[in-house]
Amino acid sequence: GENVEQHPSTLSVQEGDSAVIKCTYSDSASNYFPWYKQELGKRPQLIIDIRSNVGEKKDQRIAVTLNKTAKHFSLHITETQPEDSAVYFCAANQGGRSQKLVFGQGTRLTINP
Amino acid sequence: EAGVVQSPRYKIIEKKQPVAFWCNPISGHNTLYWYRQNLGQGPELLIRYENEEAVDDSQLPKDRFSAERLKGVDSTLKIQPAELGDSAVYLCASSQIYGSRGFAEQETQYFGPGTRLLVL
Numbered sequence: 001g002e003n004v005e006q007h008p009s010t011l012s013v014q015e016g017d018s019a020v021i022k023c024t025y026s027d028s029a030s031n032y033f034p035w036y037k038q039e040l041g042k043r044p045q046l047i048i049d050i051r052s053n054v055g056e057k058k059d060q061r062i063a064v065t066l067n068k069t070a071k072h073f074s075l076h077i078t079e080t081q082p083e084d085s086a087v088y089f090c091a092a093n094q095g096g097r098s099q100k101l102v103f104g105q106g107t108r109l110t111i112n113p
Numbered sequence: 114e115a116g117v118v119q120s121p122r123y124k125i126i127e128k129k130q131p132v133a134f135w136c137n138p139i140s141g142h143n144t145l146y147w148y149r150q151n152l153g154q155g156p157e158l159l160i161r162y163e164n165e166e167a168v169d170d171s172q173l174p175k176d177r178f179s180a181e182r183l184k185g186v187d188s189t190l191k192i193q194p195a196e197l198g199d200s201a202v203y204l205c206a207s208s209q210i211y212g213s214r215g216f217a218e219q220e221t222q223y224f225g226p227g228t229r230l231l232v233l
Contacts, residue, residue: 006155034221043117043204043224044156089155099144099210100169101222103155 002027002094006104014112019080021107023090024072030092033066033073034101039086047088048075080111115140117225119205125231131193134228138186138207145182146222147190148204156204156224162188163210195232202227 003026013019025033034049050057050064050073057064061080066073073092077084087108091101118137126132138145144163148156159178161169164185173180177196182188192199206222 004155036224043226045224046221049221091155099161099208099220100158103157106153106155 002030002092002100002102004090004092004102004104006090006107008107009105010108010110012110012112013080015080015082017080019075019077019084019109019111021075021088021090021109022072023074023092023104024070025092025102026071027092027094028071029095032093033064034091035064035075036089036091036103037086038089038106044089077109082111082113085109085111117205117207117223119203119225119228121228122226123229123231125233126195127233128197129194131191132195132230133192134190134203134205134230136188136190136205136225138188138205139223142207142209142223143185144208144210144220145188146206146208147180147188148206148224150202150204150227152201159190192230195230197232200230200232202229 006023031052035047036044037047038044048059048062048064050066055066061078063076087106089106090104094100094102120135146161147159149159150156160173160180162182165182178192180190204227205225208220208222
């Protein structure tokens, strides 16, 4: 089955700096990689996703890159703001066409003002 | 558009008691998921429904957990009897899958607010 490793587990950056979170996956058939943001006590919310037919996707201050050969993908947040503080989860779908998402362990991001 | 609705939001019970969680997915979504999220970890899939059929329940502890989605809309997840280790947040998610099983593109999963369960 799919195994998703996420690091770092905690990340603290100064407001305005960039933050990068990395994930690796094991299933070469995986083709969908979403990122979710979860604030304390709230539901996970999709912030960006990428499919295996592209290598990079950007949405304002958020970008995701995918390296299929190396089986890793990364979330990049630029010009960080205090409201970016949350736990971020990466995920990969198991078996390509499967609808099962396997999540990483999460990264607690803290933006220091 | 209303999001995924779950109830109750919080539940405290004593071990060996039964407990049930309810989920109403986004209108029109044919696929429903139940996840368990332990403290400090990512969600783990318990069961997935396509319409009223459970198509993946390999990680559901069937000795004490059960789920149903009788009319392909709302779903309930039950634990009987609950154990201390069941304390977690139980998340429901839904998505709209196009195409036949095994050949459909992965679609966005939208999560509900979760039910936080504490077993004493």
